[in-house]
Amino acid sequence: MCAFEKKEKYNVAIAGVTGAVGETFLNILAERNFPINKLKPLASARSAGKKITYQGKEYEVEELGHDSFEDVDIALFSAGGGRSLEFAPSAAKAGAVVIDNSSAYRMDDDVPLVVPEVNPDDAFKHKGIIANPNCTTIIMVVALKPLYDFSKIERVVVSSYQSASGAGAQGMYELEEQAKAWAKGEKLNVENFQYQLLFNVIPHVDKFMENGYTKEEMKMYNETKKIIGDNNVLVSATCVRVPVLTAHSESIFVETKDKISVEKAKELFSNAKGLQVMDNPEKNEYPIPLLAAGKDDCYVGRIREDISCENALSFWVCGDQLRKGAALNAIQIAELLIK
Amino acid sequence: MCAFEKKEKYNVAIAGVTGAVGETFLNILAERNFPINKLKPLASARSAGKKITYQGKEYEVEELGHDSFEDVDIALFSAGGGRSLEFAPSAAKAGAVVIDNSSAYRMDDDVPLVVPEVNPDDAFKHKGIIANPNCTTIIMVVALKPLYDFSKIERVVVSSYQSASGAGAQGMYELEEQAKAWAKGEKLNVENFQYQLLFNVIPHVDKFMENGYTKEEMKMYNETKKIIGDNNVLVSATCVRVPVLTAHSESIFVETKDKISVEKAKELFSNAKGLQVMDNPEKNEYPIPLLAAGKDDCYVGRIREDISCENALSFWVCGDQLRKGAALNAIQIAELLIK
Numbered sequence: 001m002c003a004f005e006k007k008e009k010y011n012v013a014i015a016g017v018t019g020a021v022g023e024t025f026l027n028i029l030a031e032r033n034f035p036i037n038k039l040k041p042l043a044s045a046r047s048a049g050k051k052i053t054y055q056g057k058e059y060e061v062e063e064l065g066h067d068s069f070e071d072v073d074i075a076l077f078s079a080g081g082g083r084s085l086e087f088a089p090s091a092a093k094a095g096a097v098v099i100d101n102s103s104a105y106r107m108d109d110d111v112p113l114v115v116p117e118v119n120p121d122d123a124f125k126h127k128g129i130i131a132n133p134n135c136t137t138i139i140m141v142v143a144l145k146p147l148y149d150f151s152k153i154e155r156v157v158v159s160s161y162q163s164a165s166g167a168g169a170q171g172m173y174e175l176e177e178q179a180k181a182w183a184k185g186e187k188l189n190v191e192n193f194q195y196q197l198l199f200n201v202i203p204h205v206d207k208f209m210e211n212g213y214t215k216e217e218m219k220m221y222n223e224t225k226k227i228i229g230d231n232n233v234l235v236s237a238t239c240v241r242v243p244v245l246t247a248h249s250e251s252i253f254v255e256t257k258d259k260i261s262v263e264k265a266k267e268l269f270s271n272a273k274g275l276q277v278m279d280n281p282e283k284n285e286y287p288i289p290l291l292a293a294g295k296d297d298c299y300v301g302r303i304r305e306d307i308s309c310e311n312a313l314s315f316w317v318c319g320d321q322l323r324k325g326a327a328l329n330a331i332q333i334a335e336l337l338i339k
Numbered sequence: 340m341c342a343f344e345k346k347e348k349y350n351v352a353i354a355g356v357t358g359a360v361g362e363t364f365l366n367i368l369a370e371r372n373f374p375i376n377k378l379k380p381l382a383s384a385r386s387a388g389k390k391i392t393y394q395g396k397e398y399e400v401e402e403l404g405h406d407s408f409e410d411v412d413i414a415l416f417s418a419g420g421g422r423s424l425e426f427a428p429s430a431a432k433a434g435a436v437v438i439d440n441s442s443a444y445r446m447d448d449d450v451p452l453v454v455p456e457v458n459p460d461d462a463f464k465h466k467g468i469i470a471n472p473n474c475t476t477i478i479m480v481v482a483l484k485p486l487y488d489f490s491k492i493e494r495v496v497v498s499s500y501q502s503a504s505g506a507g508a509q510g511m512y513e514l515e516e517q518a519k520a521w522a523k524g525e526k527l528n529v530e531n532f533q534y535q536l537l538f539n540v541i542p543h544v545d546k547f548m549e550n551g552y553t554k555e556e557m558k559m560y561n562e563t564k565k566i567i568g569d570n571n572v573l574v575s576a577t578c579v580r581v582p583v584l585t586a587h588s589e590s591i592f593v594e595t596k597d598k599i600s601v602e603k604a605k606e607l608f609s610n611a612k613g614l615q616v617m618d619n620p621e622k623n624e625y626p627i628p629l630l631a632a633g634k635d636d637c638y639v640g641r642i643r644e645d646i647s648c649e650n651a652l653s654f655w656v657c658g659d660q661l662r663k664g665a666a667l668n669a670i671q672i673a674e675l676l677i678k
Contacts (some may be wrong), residue, residue, distance in 0.1 A: 003512050155647045159590035161497035161540045161579065179537075183522030198518075199584050200629045201500045203641050203655045208620040212601065214645030221646055236647035238590040238655065240500065243582050245538050251498035251577040253592075262551065281547040290539045306552030307560055308494045308575035315540045315576065 004097060004337050005073075006146065009037035010335045012334075013066050013096065015087065016079030017041040017052055020169035021101055025076055026328035030055050034331065035338070038243040042068050054115065054287045069094035077101055092128025096216040097337060099130050099330045103215075106131040106223060116332040118145045123336045124231075128180040130333055133227060134247055135217040135325025136160050136239065141227050142324070143317045144254065147265065148228055151258035151311075156235040158220065161242045161249040161291060162205055164327050166193050166321050172245050197243050214239055247289035248303050248321040255312040262303055265313055269300050274324065278301050287318035296318055296328055342435060343676050344412075346402055348376035351673075352411045354403050354426065355418030356380040359508035360440055363666035366670065368443065369394050373670065374677070376526040382406055408433035412633045413673050414651055416440055417665065430641075431467025436676060438469050442554075445470040445562055452565045453537065455486045455671040456613040462675045469672055472566060473558040474498050474664025475578060475587055480566050481663070488605065490597035495574040496665045497559065499583045500588035501544055502628060505532050505660050511584050536582050544578040547651050553578055586628035587660040594651040596632055601642055604652055608639050613663065617644050626657035627676075634659055635667055 013028070016022045017331035022043070029036065040126050041052050041061045048063035062068065064083060069075055070090040077084050077091075078101035088098045088105070105111040112122040113131045118141050133141070140158060147153065165172035170191045179186045188196050195202055206215035213221070220237040242249075243257055260268070269277045279301040287299035298319035306312035319325055350499035351368070361382070368375065372603045380391050380400045387402035401407065403422060408414055408430040413546035416423050417431075417440035442449040452470045457480050462469055472480070477553045479497060486492065501672070504511035509532045517527045517537035527535050534541055545554035552560070559576040581588075599607070610614045617626050618640040626638035637658035658664055 004544045023445055043502060050470075084631065137583060155591045157496045157647065158575075161500070161581070175538075179518050183519045194623045195627055199514075199582060200627055201583060201588055202583055202627055203625055204587070204620075211646070212620065212641065213646065235644050236592060236649035236653055237640065237652075237654060238498075240590065242500070242540055244540060249540055249542070249579075251542070251579065251590075253496045253575060265600070281543075281551065284533045284543065288534055288539055288541055292533060302551065302577070305573050307550070307552065308496065308573035314573075314575055314577060 004264040006338065007073065009035040010073040010338065011038040011040065011071050012036050013040040013042055013069060013075040015075060015083065017040045017061060018047040019078060020165050020172065021078040021326045022324055024322045025078065025331070026052065026054050028323065028327050028331050032331065034334070040068065055177055055319060066090040066234055069096045073127045074099065075283050076330055080277060088129055090119060097126065097130065098128060099132055099333050101132045101330055103134065103219060105129050106133060107226065115227055115334050116142055116336055117142055117272065118227050119229060120336055123333055127128070129173045130328045132326065132333065133223045134216070135166060135321035136162060137214065137223045137296050138325050138329050139248055139317055139319035140220065140252060141224055142274050143269065143300050143315070146226065146268040147254060147256060147260060147313070150264070150268055151256040151260055153233045153256055155253055155255040156233070157222060158235060158237045159251045159252040160237065161244065162239060163242065163244040163246050163248055163321065164197060165246045166248060174241055175245060177306050191242060197241060202241040202244065203238060204240055213308065226320065239241045244289045245321060246293040246320060247290050247318055248325060249316065249318045250264065251316055253306060253312060253314050255309055257311065259311045260313055262305055265303050274298060275300055277301065287316060289318050292318035297324055298324055345677065346412070348374040349412040349677065350379065350410050351375050352379035352381055352408060352414040354381045354414060354422065356400055357382045357386040357389060359504050359511065359661055360416060360417040360665045363661040364417065364670070365393050365665050367662065367670050371670065373647055373673070376448065378413060379407065379411060404545055405429040406415065407546040408435045411435040413438065415669055421650050427468055428610055436465065436469065437467060438471055438672050440471045440475065440665050440669055442558060444468050445472060446565065452562060453672050454480055454566055454668060456481050456611065457566050458568060459675055462672055470641035470670045471665065471672065472562045473555070474505060474556065474660035475501060475589065476559050476562045476566070477664050477668050478591055478656055478658035478660065479559065479591065480563055480588055482591065482608065482633055482639050483652070484567065485607040486592055486593060486595060486599060487572070489603070489607055490595040490599055492572045492595055494594040494595055495572070497574060498577045498590045499579055500583065501578060501662065502581065502583040502585050503536060504585045505587060513585060514582055531579060536580060539582065540581040542577060544580055583628045584659055585632040585659060585661060588626070588628050588655065588657045592645060592651060592653050594648055598650045598651065599652055604642050613637060614639055620622040626655060628657050632659050636639050637663055641678045
């Protein structure tokens, strides 16, 4: 169990503060009025010296180093897996609790993997590092958990529609620049994705593994088991990048042990934290990424009894992967600790 | 059985010649050098009088009417279900064989529903009208059939990524105009889709049904059974519009009676007509809509043994829904008849 000293205000470091998630960390800390004593914005040498603003006050970004964490209570990391592996142990050793947004520690037995709506108690089992799950996984498990609590889940088949900013601020920028170039009849620049993303979809998020799945797809398989705490929950994912700026969408088929009616599913979803039911097809009301972007909650709709299987539901979820899929979830973990 | 008189050349009418599929009919008839004696371009009153060009010759579009089909051998219809219901019987009565691209007759017991690679023999059972299946269904069954022939299929879970031109030429135009308006910082016009399609995805194609599925999703359920000729093939679909101009993509999970290895699946796909295997992940080779657009074949990749189920495969298919999903398939049916 963690020995986390309760204070009135906390010293908070943000590693990777200049990235898409880093920026969202700042917005959400301010929105939620997180009790910050001292803010320490950190980034790689390339970004050190840059200025960021938090609650009207300007801060200079410092270079992330092994000695960055003296007096830090909470270190929010979103600087890539390599930097987490290198610097998170130093932060933990200096006495900070690291909440790490990378995949580096997620499957480590000593590191809890936490979605506050799903497994809040796990947060308190940390040994200095808590992992924030993969964004696509977080958005899915927020919806799966209320179903799981009603009836065990046997299998999930999910296809994702992942936005450009899932690949960082530069991914979103590339998509915007492609649209501008296309409108002017100019050549489209392709750097962050394997192919042009504008007017295209790409079934390739993160690296390919030996079994033909991508790392992103295997994260959904492995992390879901760990977060829900049941190795019998099997997830087959196909992860696809789509030309959307922010917010991921997922088409989810879930086979349950017992039958769950649509009415029951809506009731379970409605009572779940972090989830909004948006399901009035006759009024064209269902989740879309344009509406989910910038929101804290995930949205679920298109809920129907599956037509191919007796005990199964199909539904559609959208969530802002920079917020609930990353920064918000990490800050909610921090809020659990200081509560 | 049809009594179709073989000739050297045929009189061919195209109803709906000014639409997205109509234009593709003209391109494909020319590409394949279809033996045309007399071409009769037809459309609604609104488009009558317009000029179209076929193989360098200009034609004036005539208004579609009950008396349009005298001397016509083959009538290709893509003018919407209402016009098919109104005029296809007149065409058949006048002696033409109608190949109808709308959904009007697809589930009619007297009307064969044909994908030439899957159930060519059904084409000859017509009574004047042959139905061309739904575009998303065609692209899927071309890939399912070789698997089905090896091992019966028990269940399919499919999520689609459908392009704007699936809603007609005006859908594609709307997406293009949205991109141009966005680049100029102007207001985006939304008419053909429920919401802005640029930088968005919309889980809503065709109308909603009582059971929560859309008509498009139910077409995939019902038409697949009829085309494959097996009511035990159950398809659960989620159909989603994505900001792609042309070519539909589909993430397909298929549970089979017997196990099919990845190697076997690749062999079966490779030997199938109308299908190209594109599956070298290590070289970033997998189907994408940008590459499938304008092609006759459908492309299959991301083939893997499903991780959630013993006898199941997951894969990804792309196909040009104006070509194989509509005009090409209809013309291939005509080619079966005249062969």
